[in-house]
Amino acid sequence: MAAVRIDQVRSVLGEILQWKFPADAVLSRYLRANPKLGARDRGEVAEAVFDVLRHLRRYRQFAESGSGPAARRLAILGLASVFERSILDAGLSEDEQHWLDHVQRIDVKSLSRAVRDSLPDWLDERLSKLHDADALIQALNKPAPLDVRVNPLKVERAGMLELLRNGAAARYNPEPTPYSPWGIRMQGRPPINRWPMFEKGEIEVQDEGSQILAALVAPKRGEMIIDYCAGAGGKTLLLGALMRSTGRLYAFDVSAARLARAKPRFARSGLSNIVPVVINPENDQRVKRLRGKAHRVLVDAPCSGLGTLRRNPDLKWRQHPDSLDELRQMQASILRQASRCVAPGGRLVYATCSVLPEENEEQVEAFLAENPDFSLLDASAIVSDRCKNLTLEGPYLSMRPDVHNTDGFFAAVMERNKVSVVESGVQKRKDTSEHDPALAPEAVTDEPDSAPGAEPTKESLATPQV
Numbered sequence: 001m002a003a004v005r006i007d008q009v010r011s012v013l014g015e016i017l018q019w020k021f022p023a024d025a026v027l028s029r030y031l032r033a034n035p036k037l038g039a040r041d042r043g044e045v046a047e048a049v050f051d052v053l054r055h056l057r058r059y060r061q062f063a064e065s066g067s068g069p070a071a072r073r074l075a076i077l078g079l080a081s082v083f084e085r086s087i088l089d090a091g092l093s094e095d096e097q098h099w100l101d102h103v104q105r106i107d108v109k110s111l112s113r114a115v116r117d118s119l120p121d122w123l124d125e126r127l128s129k130l131h132d133a134d135a136l137i138q139a140l141n142k143p144a145p146l147d148v149r150v151n152p153l154k155v156e157r158a159g160m161l162e163l164l165r166n167g168a169a170a171r172y173n174p175e176p177t178p179y180s181p182w183g184i185r186m187q188g189r190p191p192i193n194r195w196p197m198f199e200k201g202e203i204e205v206q207d208e209g210s211q212i213l214a215a216l217v218a219p220k221r222g223e224m225i226i227d228y229c230a231g232a233g234g235k236t237l238l239l240g241a242l243m244r245s246t247g248r249l250y251a252f253d254v255s256a257a258r259l260a261r262a263k264p265r266f267a268r269s270g271l272s273n274i275v276p277v278v279i280n281p282e283n284d285q286r287v288k289r290l291r292g293k294a295h296r297v298l299v300d301a302p303c304s305g306l307g308t309l310r311r312n313p314d315l316k317w318r319q320h321p322d323s324l325d326e327l328r329q330m331q332a333s334i335l336r337q338a339s340r341c342v343a344p345g346g347r348l349v350y351a352t353c354s355v356l357p358e359e360n361e362e363q364v365e366a367f368l369a370e371n372p373d374f375s376l377l378d379a380s381a382i383v384s385d386r387c388k389n390l391t392l393e394g395p396y397l398s399m400r401p402d403v404h405n406t407d408g409f410f411a412a413v414m415e416r417n418k419v420s421v422v423e424s425g426v427q428k429r430k431d432t433s434e435h436d437p438a439l440a441p442e443a444v445t446d447e448p449d450s451a452p453g454a455e456p457t458k459e460s461l462a463t464p465q466v
């Protein structure tokens with residue numbers, strides 16, 4: 001069995017290490033192409049592959065010694081984290097066993113941090129500037145638990161926890177998440193997409209940090225909200241539920257494929273206030289029509305994803321300083337465009353799942369310097385309303401795996417002055433819905449709990465005519 005597993009891991013790694021596709025996509029494709037593999041086989045292959053990606057630099061150094069193909073030695077090192085030696089040895093030659101004995105005796109503390117914790121030099125250098133860098137790097141190198149979130153429109157967390165603890169999920173040790181009031185954390189690899197509560201839209205997979213982001217947007221009933229980079233809808237779903245399915249929640253994205261992946265999730269959720277719209281990154285007329293209209297705009301910006309290394313360790317090797325520069329320009333441009341949709345008195349939330357200041361604080365500072373009609377709010381005061389145990393230092397939301405046991409997330413909340421002058425968008429049409437049903441205004445049945453200062457706007461916030 002060990003011999004077969006080594007070949008399987010080696011085969012998956014062979015494709016992943018070409019870095020053409022994300023590791024999880026390659027692995028899913030491999031598992032789909034090998035349907036005879038049972039749940040345990042799949043788990044073992046996945047665990048070993050991800051272990052290699054986490055420790056790639058160190059393992060490559062170890063694999064320089066020994067004989068035979070280096071890719072096989074990487075697979076052996078990955079499987080050494082899954083199997084006991086006695087099981088693994090059954091698939092190894094005598095030479096390989098000696099080689100593994102040798103590398104397992106190496107004192108990793110004698111290696112430089114970049115090798116020990118397997119980081120490319122450029123990333124080691126950037127992370128080393130962060131507070132408590134060692135703890136952060138080590139936490140990013142550990143596998144993450146699985147966080148799910150209840151759909152507050154359908155169920156309460158306490159009831160769902162009881163159901164999970166008394167059913168087949170008990171072995172995954174479900175526990176409430178410490179900060180998010182909607183989260184449940186499980187250990188291992190629960191096959192939740194086959195569970196009835198998932199099919200009924202009562203639970204969704206969402207990291208606790210991402211749940212807290214939705215709390216930070218703090219949408220209210222009846223408001224008009226834009227999730228500007230909605231992707232597969234992870235945050236849209238919780239925003240829609242917090243709005244109690246009232247008002248209007250635009251789910252924008254430039255990628256039709258990503259929004260298409262969101263649609264079954266929207267359907268399961270039971271939400272009826274979401275309007276998905278594929279937008280053009282440049283000069284989109286529908287975006288223009290929403291200028292100065294939204295109560296809240298969330299920009300969950302495309303980023304390096306370096307806060308999610310626990311789940312996506314391949315990003316260490318797929319990202320590069322040049323790609324980071326491109327991302328920074330894109331982030332600044334999206335933030336600028338999205339900010340125009342914010343109504344006077346409304347809020348703009350900029351978020352990433354990166355831990356690098358150049359994608360986070362520096363972007364926000366540059367935006368605020370160029371846009372004096374926006375000012376920074378204290379994130380801590382806003383989230384404390386729903387996330388009782390969460391204390392933050394400073395005005396930003398900054399979640400870290402070493403501190404909060406979540407992925408690395410950053411967010412800033414900015415408020416537009418009540419007296420901002422809103423640039424007009426495209427020329428007004430008599431009846432917009434006739435031309436663009438995707439943006440057709442629908443009856444807003446619930447009064448907003450509060451509307452941002454509406455005095456100087458040309459159109460009223462409560463009637464989202466777009």
Ligand SMILES: C[S@@+](CC[C@H](N)C(=O)[O-])C[C@H]1O[C@@H](n2cnc3c(N)ncnc32)[C@H](O)[C@@H]1O
Nearest residue numbers: 229230231232233234235253254255281300302
């Ligand atoms: C971090 S992901 C969003 C994840 C999503 N919010 C979620 O919670 O599942 C960033 C998204 O931004 C989208 N994007 C890239 N450029 C964009 C642009 N100019 N305008 C809007 N969305 C954009 C990408 O297609 C991607 O889906």
